[in-house]
Amino acid sequence: MRFVNPIPFVRDIAASTAFYRDVLGLSVTADHGPFVMFEGNFTIHDGAALASTVWGERAGTDDAGPYGRRNLLLYFEDDDIDACFARLKDRVPLIHGLNEQPWGQRVFRFYDPDGHAVEIGEPMP
Structure with a gap:
């Protein structure tokens, strides 16, 4: 499996x-x-x-609320996180901008059209 x-x-x-x-x-x-x-x-x-x-x-x-319920994070990575953030920051509803997490990874988060939270991070070594 x-x-x-x-x-x-x-x-x-x-x-x-x-x-x-x-x-x-x-x-x-x-x-x-x-x-x-x-x-x-x-x-x-x-x-x-x-x-x-x-x-x-x-x-x-059939309810009018969004499917995204703040209980799921869709995670993606990009090798050039700075360029990715620059390309997307004005095109998505940001949760927060690019920042460093406690574990040392830089990420930013936003919502998709259904209110699902999306995270894009730099690959971890």
């Missing part, structure tokens, strides 16, 4: 695909309509469709 990837629920698959592809610069490796796979084993799925598939109902997907 091996872990493959988390699959965040999204409200608007087209808008979220555009965000991860056009804003963050991830390459789409497969587009299956209600779910889209990106390089690095990152996948998003239309929330209502996935709820129906998993639980056989739409319960919990």
